[in-house]
Amino acid sequence: MVLAEGFYDVEASRRRDDALRRRHLPVLYPRQEGSGQALPLNCSRTSEATDMQTRFPPVSPLAAALGCKCPRCGRGALFRGFLTVSERCDVCGLELSKVDSGDGPAVFLIFILGFTVVPVTLWLGFSFDLPAWAPVAIGAVLVIAISAVLLRPAKALVVALQYRGRRSG
Ligand SMILES: [Zn+2]
Structure with a gap:
């Protein structure tokens, strides 16, 4: 008052x-x-x-990341291309152009893929009588496929966590 x-x-x-x-x-x-x-x-x-x-009640960063949605309203699309973040949310108008996720999503994936694909590749190489190039080729295909699936949610998660941190900071 x-x-x-x-x-x-x-x-x-x-x-x-x-x-x-x-x-x-x-x-x-x-x-x-x-x-x-x-x-x-x-x-x-x-x-x-x-x-x-x-x-706009708080949106779970994980839910926003899995759906690749706006971190504020949880409804608008976060990306306008494969990995290009939209200028602005179509639903709530949140300005997304200044978001900079940096290397965060790539670092997430490097850890996840390093700890999963490398042991699988080594196990294939030592357990089966495969030519030397086969485990490497399988590992490369797995890395590309898993990256293609997880890169967008990983970037959306970093954006959502940044938004949440900025809002409460
Ligand atoms: Zn929004």
């Missing part, structure tokens, strides 16, 4: 914080530009943040 310009009802803010915590909603304090001071919850920008939480 704004009592006068520049003054806020601290008790009302505290009551509203408690109400948000009871409903397991994050209490957000948007920073006032320039001053670095937190705005109280009842100012208009905080109301916008609360409105967003009501309109």
